[in-house]
Amino acid sequence: MGMERKSNEEGIQVEDIISAIKGHVPDMYEFNPKESLNMKHKTYKDSPRRADQMHCVVCVVEADKITLMDKSLVNKFETIRSQVNKMKAEQPPPPPPPKPLLEKPWRNLELNxxxxxxxxxxxxxxxxxxxxxxxxxxxxxxxxxxxxxxxxxxxxxxxxxxxxxxxxxxxxxxxxxxxxxxxxxxxxxxxxxxxxxxxxxxxxxxxxxxxxxxxxxxxxxxxxxxxxxxxxxxxxxxxxxxxxxxxxxxxxxxxxxxxxxxxxxxxxxxxxxxxxxxxxxxxxxxxxxxxxxxxxxxxxxxxxxxxxxxxxxxxxxxxxxxxxxxxxxxxxxxxxxxxxxxxxxxxxxxxxxxxxxxxxxxxxxxxxxxxxxxxxxxxxxxxxxx
Ligand SMILES: Nc1nc2c(ncn2[C@@H]2O[C@H](COP(=O)(O)OP(=O)(O)OP(=O)(O)O)[C@@H](O)[C@H]2O)c(=O)[nH]1
Ligand SMILES: [Mg+2]
CATH class of the missing domain: 3.40.50.300 (P-loop containing nucleotide triphosphate hydrolases)
Structure with a gap:
């Protein structure tokens, strides 16, 4: 669902965007501009897997309207960005790929x-x-x-x-x-x-x-x-x-x-x-x-x-x-x-x-x-x- 451009419009709540990024929002969930998804909701995913989380967030902005962006919208983007940065900092780094050479040879054969x-x-x-x-x-x-x-x-x-x-x-x-x-x-x-x-x-x-x-x-x-x-x-x-x-x-x-x-x-x-x-x-x-x-x-x-x-x-x-x-x-x-x-x-x-x-x-x-x-x-x- 889109974010509201002005305060009198109805759009997706920032909390819902953050929940979606964290993987708590199920497929086919209907956003409610009046109330964000919360833990009490029966479709709320309590323990999302890594694959349920977002791996890239793209803010889509009309080139024509960049200068007309409402301050509250800019603030929402800011909130989302800082939340995403926090999540990145919390993520454990991916394990390094195994080294192509073993610590010890699996057969002892000297080559000389x-x-x-x-x-x-x-x-x-x-x-x-x-x-x-x-x-x-x-x-x-x-x-x-x-x-x-x-x-x-x-x-x-x-x-x-x-x-x-x-x-x-x-x-x-x-x-x-x-x-x-x-x-x-x-x-x-x-x-x-x-x-x-x-x-x-x-x-x-x-x-x-x-x-x-x-x-x-x-x-x-x-x-x-x-x-x-x-x-x-x-x-x-x-x-x-x-x-x-x-x-x-x-x-x-x-x-x-x-x-x-x-x-x-x-x-x-x-x-x-x-x-x-x-x-x-x-x-x-x-x-x-x-x-x-x-x-x-x-x-x-x-x-x-x-x-x-x-x-x-x-x-x-x-x-x-x-x-x-x-x-x-x-x-x-x-x-x-x-x-x-x-x-x-x-x-x-x-x-x-x-x-x-x-x-x-x-x-x-x-x-x-x-x-x-x-x-x-x-x-x-x-x-x-x-
Ligand atoms: N890089 C590399 N090439 C090899 C090696 N052993 C064979 N080749 C190449 O693999 C190709 C096939 O080798 P051949 O010895 O003809 O294989 P073959 O099992 O006798 O094959 P057929 O008689 O056709 O069943 C040739 O071009 C060889 O030069 C190897 O250890 N390293
Ligand atoms: Mg041969």
Whole structure:
């Protein structure tokens, strides 16, 4: 209701305006110029919420009448203004936004050259102590463009001493890698073969209309039926009648650790279909005694603080919250989740990148050991004499 321009006009009472500002006036309340709303009125809101209060008060004045404003009207505006100022002073200040970095890192991983050298040594000296499997196979599966091929390239780069791009990587509507690739890694150019194999697959589709790897093909790969260079067909999975189908895989052809590769920037966008696929793979491989790990890539794209300084990766509040939630959704413990920044556009190695990547690889080798221990218990392997 308008305020009266002159004392003989009827307009809204100043007390009603102040009550409205404080949130005591309900919607549809009919103003009475003779009597203001008071606590006894049945519609009076006793304890208004913050959202019921006004957050901005605008005095609407006709430009044409500014000079003709009655003194009593000016006084009313004054009263309202001083009341609003008083309310502002009484309001507690909004809580400051949480700091992007935590007080303490949520995982202790020092990033220095000595740590890198120790990790390199650990991986070089790794042995399965299982005669039938000298090179455990680590299978990388995940969404299209999650960084599976880039992870292999990054591992190879570290042991080669410079950035390499063997596995085709890049951005695409469909998976850039449509071939199954089994990649051994060598210690330096022409150096000895390192004791593990990374297996790169076609991506799982992000949306229903995209083409991704067939679920049955993932299981066939895990069981060792799929040979290197097999071309995945999203429309049909490999069958026993296919000449490329390996009918009698040995233990060394099978997968010993499954890694879900997930883009850090898309963690909260993992849809129901993809989550169900991950869960179904996890259940299947769990029965086979194969461990499942999660590799979070592109941490630089998900958190600005980490983009500025990769050593802050385990200090990032955002990554901590998202990773915790993801672990719960996928049913994977936090200790099974590693975070990395793959080499993408860089030309030189950086030991901050290297330590995260090597640490993730070390976790994968340890998980493969657990798989082999389980196979030994089931009487499926022969231990080496060493
Ligand atoms: N900034 C950044 N970019 C990355 C990282 N990892 C991968 N990329 C980039 O992401 C894009 C996709 O990476 P790929 O390695 O091809 O992903 P993929 O999972 O093999 O994809 P498909 O084979 O198509 O299923 C490439 O342009 C990479 O350079 C990372 O950690 N940080
Ligand atoms: Mg790829």
């Amino acid at each position: 050259e000595q740590v890198k050298n120790e990790l390199l040594q650990d991986i070089r000296n790794y042995e399965t102590l299982t005669e039938s499997v000298e090179e455990p196979r680590i299978l990388l599966i995940g969404q299209i463009g999650a960084g599976k091929s880039s992870f292999f390239n990054s591992v190879k780069s570290i042991f080669r001493g410079h950035v390499t791009l063997q596995a085709g990587s890049g951005q695409g509507e469909t998976s850039v890698s449509n071939l199954y690739r089994i990649y051994p890694v060598h210690d330096g150019k022409g150096g000895k073969r390192l004791p593990y194999i990374l297996c790169d697959t076609m991506g799982l589709e992000r949306e229903q209309n995209e083409d991704g790897i067939h679920m049955n093909d993932i299981i066939s790969v895990i069981n060792g039926h799929v040979p290197d260079l097999y071309e995945f067909d999203p429309k049909a999975s490999i069958t026993k009648n296919d000449i490329r189908y390996r009918h009698e895989p040995v233990l060394g052809d099978k997968v010993h650790c499954v890694v879900f590769v997930i883009d850090a920037d898309k963690m909260s966008l993992i849809n129901k279909i993809l989550r169900q696929k991950f869960q179904s793979i996890r259940t299947t491989v769990h029965k086979m005694g194969i461990p499942v790990l999660v590799l979070i890539t592109k941490v630089d794209e998900a958190c600005l603080e980490v983009k500025k300084d990769l050593s802050k990766v385990y200090w990032s509040r955002y990554l901590n919250e998202k990773v915790t939630k993801l672990g719960q959704e996928l049913g994977v413990p936090m200790s099974a989740i590693s975070l990395v920044r793959n080499y993408s556009s860089e030309t030189d190695l950086d030991w901050n990148f290297d330590i995260l990547i090597l640490n993730a690889l070390k976790q994968m080798l340890r998980a493969a050991d657990d798989c082999l221990d389980d196979m030994k218990l089931r009487g499926l392997t022969r231990s080496s004499s060493t």
